[in-house]
Amino acid sequence: MQALNLSLGVSLLLSVLKVSVGACTGALSLLSEALHSLVDVASSVSAIWTKRSSSEHLSHRLEALILAIGALWIFFEIAIGHFTMISPGPGILVSLLSLFLYTFTYIANAEEAFSSKAVHANRIHILSDIVGSLLVLLGLVVSFFTGLAWIDKAIAGLIASGLLVLSLVLATSDGHD
Ligand SMILES: [Zn+2]
16 A cells, blocks of 8 residues: 555656646656656556445546547647747756656565555556656757757657557456456
């Protein structure tokens, strides 16, 4: 249970940071990851407080819906171009922090993962969080050194595609993991 609380705290902190820094600096890749973290907050809450499989089933459907709408919004923003990345620096710091926190959570969950199925499933999920943060970091670092702002949008598209796949997996899963 402690491991799930840790995950919730980390997702909560990171979603606030990613939304604010992503919106202020125009980093769409960070906003895509913010959407991911927000859904993580929702799933951590449901993993902690919802132990009945029927409502778990419902929460998976809800997460899938939020992810699909969010991913479509990101594709829309890429096409419309509302967001222009002003500076990659702050986003680089946030993605470094998320990499650190996700890796810490992953290591901290190791023991509990043997006894709890929910923690084990959550731990596998943290690997996808680590990959997402690495992608954002990579895109922003390349933008930082080359000045090519479109790379951020390419990464955002990649993450949004991943979230769309995740949404389909959640929508078709039976809610029992
Ligand atoms: Zn996640």
